[in-house]
Amino acid sequence: MTGLALFDLDDTLIDREAAFSLWLTEFVDEFNLPSDALAIISRIDMNGYASRNLFFQEIKEMFDIDETIEELLARYFAEYPSFFEADAETIRALRRLRALDWKIAVVTNGPPTQMKKLEVANLLDEVDAVCISEVLGVGKPQAGIFEEAARQCGRPLSGWMIGDSASYDIVGGHLVGLRTIWMHHDRSWDSLELSPDAVAASISEAVNIILA
Ligand SMILES: [Mg+2]
Incomplete structure (x- = not known):
């Protein structure tokens, strides 16, 4: 898969x-x-x-x-x-996905310096593409940034969006037909209009859900 x-x-x-x-x-x-x-x-x-x-x-x-x-x-x-730093468990989880031939993109709203965070956290080598809203001129929840991520990965826009923001990550992912995982950080989901497909406390938990 x-x-x-x-x-x-x-x-x-x-x-x-x-x-x-x-x-x-x-x-x-x-x-x-x-x-x-x-x-x-x-x-x-x-x-x-x-x-x-x-x-x-x-x-x-x-x-x-x-x-x-x-x-x-x-x-x-x-x-x-x-x-910024990424924990070892997160990096292991991303490697697990890529070892199974998954493509991974970072889709983030923010300034071009988001790239520096990825560099400092040693995440640049762990992903296939990085899409930054202020670089592209389009941000979550608009479709364009998700489409660009898929294009840069050379895959159709189908799969999963994982994030902590209900309105940017979950709504945005849902609108382009992705399945979604909400990083709950001990919050409860409070939107009645839609729900994420799953919730997770960590990236390794999210990857387990994706691979299940
Ligand atoms: Mg976030």
Whole structure:
């Protein structure tokens, strides 16, 4: 059985929350921010969904930081990706799929620096294609990014989409006819309109489902 498996990146293949909190701890330290800054900045971050421009505008105003938004952004994009890592179990699971002739693509919404996260986490050699929304000009849940991933893998758009976002990964995958696995991270599914085909706590669990 061979096929195509598309994986989201942040909080799916890699632990974005852990990397963000490492970055944030250093940031708060470096700028000597008050102790409640950790919680406040985490809130402004909106799990990474707040645009980085607005994110730093709010931080700059709230904590009266001298650096310009451009300087803060440049520093962020240079430093933040270096905090990412993939665990050994995730890498083993991806290798298991590819050993059975599955093709794997990363389908992620975000800036071109998403590529640096994959590089730092040693994931580039473990996948066949990487599709980044701001590089392609089309993002999840639109069909175009899924179609491009399949094209780059040389496979028809049929198989699985695995991700932690209900509205981007699960809805997006479902709309192009993929089966879906939701990375639940101890949350319960709350959309009545559709459900993922399966839920998983880890990539190795997701791969077990795919291969079952
Ligand atoms: Mg995600």
